[in-house]
Amino acid sequence: MSPSLRDTDETRPLLGNDRTDAASYSSSATQRSHSSEPPAPDHVSRTDLAWVLAGLWSAVFLGALDGTIVATLLSPIGSYFNESNRSSYIGTSYLLSVCCFTPLYGRLSDILGRRGAMLLALSFFGSGTLLCGLAPSMDALIAARALAGMGGGGVMTVSSVAVTDLIPLRQRGLYQGMTNILFGLGAGLGGPLGGWMNDALGWRSAFLLQMPILVFSFILVALKVSIKLPEEVESQPLHAKLRRIDGFGSFTLVGTVGCLLLGLSLKSTEELPWTHPVVWGLLLASVVFCVLFIWVETCYAPYPVMPMRLIKQRTPLFVSLSNFFGSVAAFSMIYNVPLYFSAVRLNSSTGAGLHLLPHSVAISTGSVFAGWVMRRTGRLYNLTLFSCLLTVLAASLVACWNESSSALHLWLDVVPQGFGMASVITTTLIAMIASVTREDIAVATGITYLFRTTGQVIGVSLSGALLQTVLTAKLRERIHGPDAISIIEDIRHSTTIIPTLSPELRKAAVDSYADALHVVFICQAAINFMCFLCCLPIQENPLPGTHEEQEEAYRKRRDTISRTDSESS
Known part of the structure; x- marks a missing residue:
């Protein structure tokens, strides 16, 4: 069931059930208070x-x-x-x-x-x-x-x-x-x-x-x-504005993300073992930077690049996590579906790439459809859950591919993934924006894109590492003989060699790739389900239809935060 429309902020208890009628929200826009607050956009x-x-x-x-x-x-x-x-x-x-x-x-x-x-x-x-x-x-x-x-x-x-x-x-x-x-x-x-x-x-x-x-x-x-900032920022000289930049927080954030992604990328692209000192050293450095980053943002930075109070709130937290898991699954599929057609179906590179064309069309269609529904209804919660379930369905269908799968399935099973994920990315961004005050919109948007882009890189790196691990094990089970090691290495590094192999080796290579990709596709379905679970706690706030209503919503949310802070102090 969709959560009730609310005009309170995310600081309320997770199981709160107070309700706000959308119509009363619209009428309250006419009672706007002209207190000291950031100016409305031109x-x-x-x-x-x-x-x-x-x-x-x-x-x-x-x-x-x-x-x-x-x-x-x-x-x-x-x-x-x-x-x-x-x-x-x-x-x-x-x-x-x-x-x-x-x-x-x-x-x-x-x-x-x-x-x-x-x-x-x-x-x-x-x-x-x-x-x-x-x-x-x-x-x-x-x-x-x-x-x-x-x-x-x-x-x-x-x-x-x-x-x-x-x-x-x-x-x-x-x-x-x-x-x-x-x-x-x-x-x-x-x-x-x-x-x-x-x-x-x-x-x-x-x-x-x-x-x-x-x-x-x-x-x-x-x-x-030309979009105006709050007067206190607009009137400051440039050097005063630059002093508001969270240098230490930015440095530790770059260290956290950079070391994590570099370690995973080296594990995948250079095929280094997890025990290699470069890999585990970078991952350990990422953990150290992460601890420092949390301390800086919580206790030190006056204008944090990622305010911890946002991450502690219900909707921003689960929007970020849903974007992360959704991006991991989406980019894993984008990179591995063409590989399936190259290595298992032995299609040309052009033919393998063409199988992503329906997926690309679905991405554009899904995003516009989500925007149209939100514009018509002013709601996003049920749409988000439905779209997430589409991605789970798509990943499950792809995981069921085998040598007897029809051409229709091979072309169309990826469509729900593109349509659903494009819709989820759109609705969760709006959910994030609708859950914060205007002062936090830019930072909240940056957080959303951080989790999204990090998920993209991790999706490619981890799926590649998982694929190579399973593929190597399967090839060693099926290929023996004096030249087995060199043949296995050739098959792992290039799918173009597979059609040139003898029938026995070709079957071993195709079956090994099919088994490895089957494991990857099952993991994609599981990660898409994680995305669905993360979307369940997202709360539905009213979506204002005019600038005036939007300013009223921001004012109410700001007042609610002030009252909550006063009560807690």
Whole structure:
């Protein structure tokens, strides 16, 4: 059953059952109190809003385009520098940087303003992309990708925060759906566009030809994005604003996330054992940084980059966890479904990739559908649970694939995963925004994207490590003889060799991959179910349909927090 609509904050007991009627909530907007509080966002004209969205969304589109372009170019770049064994670090350095710096932009957008934070993100992303196109060596290219990731982590976060400032919550989901369509379009075009650029103009052109879009986005953001911050922040000089940055908290957060993801990535890409000193040393360092980070954010930082009071609240906590588990499962499926068709069905790379096309279409459809439902009903709880169950269904269907599965199942079983996860990502973001005060929106959005991006990288790394572990064990059971070790290593590192093997070895390889992927797909279903469990405690707050109603909701939530703090003291 859906929780009742509430106008109180997340500080209430977990089993509280007080009810607030939606109609009384709407009528209370007319009794708005003009107390000292942050100013309401400017009501921009439709034309200005279109220009603002063009500036923000062009950057989102470019970020998605860049990611798949670079994935396509890893092999040509590795061959160009004669360092193919290190080409995976081009992607890893970017993803690690994105994960580490994404949450920092939530607080930066409250200090520098939405425009200032977005321009900073575009500057890092643009500088890194330009340096990639000019890189004289593989080391320089890897460093440039890390620099680009420092900005790429902020593009999605700040654009989401800015759109939230301008669009009432009831309509916000629909705009998030349109954002996801552009993101999906960019990701879909990046692969073929990157391949064409490499063949026609060389791999450097794929980076350099992104610059005109970056300049277009930079100019529009600089000219059109103008969202007021609270007066106490607006009136401060720049050096005073910079002092509000939580340097120690940012450093320990980057250490926590960076060491964790680097350790898992090395375990997966370099196939190091868990007992290797580099792997367990990085994981131990992540734990130490995490303890320091919690202490800094709880006891030391006056303006914490991740306020612990938010994580302790019911909806922000479970939104973060649901985004984490959902992203782990989603990216595990995105990377392993094509592998199934390459290694088990022995399809070409093009044919394997095409099986994700229905999934990509479902992602765009699911996000827009969720936005449309929230706009029509003003509710999100039941939609969130239904969407989560779709992902569990999809992962269960994929886990049942075998040699007798029909072509229809192989094409369509991934659709509920894309549709459901896109809907969950949209509804939980709105649930997060609706559960906090306006002062915390930017930070809360950054937290959501942190858990989401961390889940993406961990999903790829852990599923890869699990796959290789099971695959190696199965291959050793089935392949024997004097050349067994070298054959097993060849099969593990390249699926293209499988069709060239003798019938006995080919069957052993196909069956081993099928067994390993079956285990991975079962784990995906379990993780999607964890996502569903995390969505159950999420509370449903009213979704205001106008700016006035939204300001009233923020005022009520702020008053409730003040009363709760007074009572507890």
